Amino acid sequence: MINRVVLVGRLTKDPELKYTPTGVAVANFTLAVNRPFSSQDGNREADFINCVIWRKPAENVANFLRKGSLAGVEGRINTRNYENQEGRRVYVTEVVADSVQFLEPRNSGGQQSGGSSYGEENNYNQNRKPNNNQNNNRQDDDPFAGGSQPIDISDDDLPF
Template identity: 40%
Template sequence: MPSINRAQILGHLGQDPEVRYTAAGTAVANLSLATNWKGKDGRESTEWHRVTVWGDQAEWIGNAAKKGDLVFVEGRIQTRKWEDREGNTRYQTEIVAHTAVPLGRTKKAQNAEPDPNDDIPF
């Protein structure tokens, strides 16, 4: 039976996209997206997602999106494993995006002063 590895999220950028280039010249953008949800008890919680975008789309999102923007991301979930300098095993789970589309600036991102009634965590 086939399997599916697909993630779709709609969230706000916690910081401007960070665009770097590989030794071969391929662009890589790293995004930090926040999504909010409300539990049955009425409390809200924020989940942060690491997103990696490659190639031309990485360059585009790096120029088109800024902190606070609402961004739609679709891709696959990937967990990487490595050893740090002290020999500890580390894991990082991220979404490797094949689609990353900024949907515009939020009211809070457009204002110089934050709205105290806005629950976005940045």
């Protein structure tokens, strides 16, 4: 049996982060996913899908995603039920996310998200220390550097 879900959509509100009594983080959010077709009156419709994610990824979702953020969710469908305060049985269907991908740069259009599951990819290259060997490249190592002269290639050298 297979129970896998892959979604791409925008958050309808900021994620809600809570902690269980044992200290495990859990974040809930709703993803608006556009349908690939228009209704009879020509309007595009969307499905609003409840999602939940646990532990460290839940904290990352709460820290890096906001209302309107574009996100990709991979997980499984889960159904559960409970009895509410009025004594009625309530059924819940939601996506339990295994991973959430942040699909926009952090500051694009005022929406906040990162470039990866943990929102750190955008800063990765900026925080790396340069390799000294790479900074000492000689110009003659690159045969095309500073070359304003045409390159001599015959038609026999071309693969097409």
